[in-house]
Amino acid sequence: MNEPFYLENTNSTAPVSRAVGISSSSMFYQLGAQYPEIIDSSAPPKSIQAFGDTYTQTITTLRRLSSILADLGLTKLNLTNMRVYLVSEAPGERMDLDGFNKAYTEYFQDQDRNYPSRTVIQVAAMANPGWLIEIEATAAN
Template sequence: MSQFTGLTRYPFPTNDEVVTHAQGPQAGDQVIANSGSLPFLLATGIASTQEIIFLSGHTPPVINSYAALDSIEAFGDTRVQTIGIFQELQKSLAQLGLTFENLVKLQVFLVGDPALNGRMDNEGFSSAYAEFFGTTEQPHLVSRTRVQVVGLVNPGWLVEIEAVAAR
């Protein structure tokens, strides 16, 4: 149970219940975490008395300073970039006195990976996401959207994540 008041997390129905719409865990998503289910959330509600905080887009840190700073090699693949972004997002939240528990929404921009013939690496992103959300250490999930975009400011970036938090 969350210690954060003013926030309600609405889970998807369990596997035993009939899901009558196509949102959330979909046929194209592979099972990668949480005892056979992906960590999806139907919705998040915020009480009108809460402060809503919109965090600017977070981009990946450099992991290879010997590579050209506009190359994928400088930042890693989608999974590595996503992990780096979540680590940076944790730091930003801490500066505001917040944690992942305060997050309510993520908007994820994924560039098509040349190694995947231009398709976004949804599995790489989802694998990294599952390391930070819906875990024993951090059980809270967030509402989220993933979209493929043509490109980001730096050609080496495959991921950018915007976040919304509530206090």
């Protein structure tokens, strides 16, 4: 099958493509939203303490995403788009975009191109009040 085409983002150092093209002969995967893993089982299960700050939650959410990709025989190189939903760590504050971007950049540090396109949106709340992030993704091969 044909590989996706990635239009490089020349205006930013962020690991994000401006556009991704997928051929009609590619298999397209719509991945369900992924959420963070509990890192502190002694904390209340619906608390931010149970899941960690935005940086930590991003790391564990991307780990879940990688697991699904592996189950499909894919890797992060196959990601074509990511929709990221973030909640602020404290009411009335802005989302921790820096914490998210740090973890996101670390996740893609071993690839020098072919990044997914991406949208990051601040939302009011998640299904679990301890979650600060959910990621929906698409992939192709």
